[in-house]
Structure formats: C-alpha cells, structure tokens
Amino acid sequence: MDFDEPYGRPESATIEHLIDSTLGGVRAQKHRRLAHAICNHTRNEFRMQAEREFQRWIAARKAPSKP
Numbered sequence: 001m002d003f004d005e006p007y008g009r010p011e012s013a014t015i016e017h018l019i020d021s022t023l024g025g026v027r028a029q030k031h032r033r034l035a036h037a038i039c040n041h042t043r044n045e046f047r048m049q050a051e052r053e054f055q056r057w058i059a060a061r062k063a064p065s066k067p
Contacts, residue, residue, distance in 0.1 A: 010038035
C-alpha cells in the first residue's frame with residue numbers, strides 16, 4: 001500500500017466504507033477500513049452493477065405482461 005503522493009495511483013491508500021452512509025450506514029470507524037484504491041474501486045463497481053441488475057429485475061416484474 002502506497003501512502004505517498006501522487007494520489008490516484010492503483011496502489012494508493014484509500015478508506016473503504018463497508019456500510020455506505022448513503023445506504024443507511026452510520027459513519028463509524030468500525031464501518032471503514034484501509035484499502036488499495038483499485039480494490040476499493042473494483043468492489044464499488046461490483047456493488048453498483050449488482051444494484052443496477054436488481055433494479056432492472058424489479059422493473060421487468062412491474063412491467064405489464066403481454067396477453
């Protein structure tokens with residue numbers, strides 16, 4: 001893990017929020033951990049992709065079925 005500048009390199013240190021405050025998590029130390037920037041970004045993208053797939057799944061079930 002690289003704690004030096006420049007910020008934004010894949011091996012840079014970042015804080016990963018285990019329970020995102022936008023998803024109802026509380027901003028507490030126990031909900032955060034140190035992570036490589038690339039690892040943090042990859043996990044976040046995976047979560048967002050899963051959320052988008054779930055929203056599409058819900059929308060497909062709400063759509064009126066064709067006779």
